[in-house]
Amino acid sequence: TTDDEGSSNDERYRSRVNIGYGFNETFGLTIISTLDKRKDEAAEYDATTFEFDTQILEQEKNWLTGGIRLAYSLKDGDKKPDNAEIRLMLSRKHEGWNYRFNQLLTHEVGEDSEGGIEAETRWQVTYKIAEPFDFGFQGYHDFGRLRDDLSYEEQSHSVGPLVKFDLTDSIFVEAGYRAGISEGAPDHMYRLNFGYDF
Numbered sequence: 001t002t003d004d005e006g007s008s009n010d011e012r013y014r015s016r017v018n019i020g021y022g023f024n025e026t027f028g029l030t031i032i033s034t035l036d037k038r039k040d041e042a043a044e045y046d047a048t049t050f051e052f053d054t055q056i057l058e059q060e061k062n063w064l065t066g067g068i069r070l071a072y073s074l075k076d077g078d079k080k081p082d083n084a085e086i087r088l089m090l091s092r093k094h095e096g097w098n099y100r101f102n103q104l105l106t107h108e109v110g111e112d113s114e115g116g117i118e119a120e121t122r123w124q125v126t127y128k129i130a131e132p133f134d135f136g137f138q139g140y141h142d143f144g145r146l147r148d149d150l151s152y153e154e155q156s157h158s159v160g161p162l163v164k165f166d167l168t169d170s171i172f173v174e175a176g177y178r179a180g181i182s183e184g185a186p187d188h189m190y191r192l193n194f195g196y197d198f
Contacts, residue, residue: 001186009186011039020051028053049073057090064092072109081113098134100124116145124162132166138176142185156185170197 003009014037020030030051037043050072057066069087088103102122108114120143126136142156162176174193180186 001190002188003180003186005183006186008038012186013037013043014046026055044079045076046079047073047075053089059092064090066090080111081108082110083107084109096128098124098126098128098136114145116147118145119143126162126164134164136162138162138178140178144184150184153183155182156180157182158185158189160189162191171195172197 001009001012001014003012015035017033018030019032020028022028030049030053032047032049032051034046034049035043036046052070053067054069055065055067057064059065067089069085069089071083071085071087073083073085075082083106085104085106087105089100090102091098091100093099100123104120104122106118106120107116121141122139124136124138126134128134137159138161139159140156144150144155158178158180160176160178162174164172164174166172172195174191174195176191178189178191180188
């Protein structure tokens with residue numbers, strides 16, 4: 001990310017490695033390790049996160065696919081407090097289009113924690129323009145701690161394009177860019193994901 005006005009997000013680099021396992025078609029567990037590097041500082045280990053997913057809706061029966069994710073992030077060292085999160089995930093595929101919507105609610109836990117629920121909404125719309133490419137747009141909308149009643153400009157809102165494609169039957173790539181559309185968001189955010197299904 002780059003941000004001319006917010007030094008904490010200027011030239012900031014973040015990396016995460018996800019390893020997930022589906023026990024069956026309904027339940028899955030993902031373990032995530034994250035790294036954070038801020039401008040003029042060394043890269044530091046940030047947290048280990050455990051995510052438990054369960055599917056509650058199937059598009060074939062309910063018009064859309066839906067699931068709930070419970071997550072807990074164990075922050076490293078002085079990066080406390082930990083975070084507990086619940087996420088509602090909805091998606092629908094229709095004639096080459098893929099619509100996705102996530103609603104996140106997060107609460108700080110443990111040492112140095114502050115009360116109150118933080119809310120974030122994410123959405124994504126993609127279309128398969130040709131095999132193996134999907135192109136679309138996404139938005140991230142972080143409303144902050146709800147009890148603080150932040151103004152729109154104090155919140156973090158960003159939108160931008162993305163492209164997804166398969167390199168092989170097992171390896172996929174997702175690249176995206178988001179521009180901040182509120183003062184509280186970084187000016188520019190770049191994202192590159194590599195995944196391997198096995």
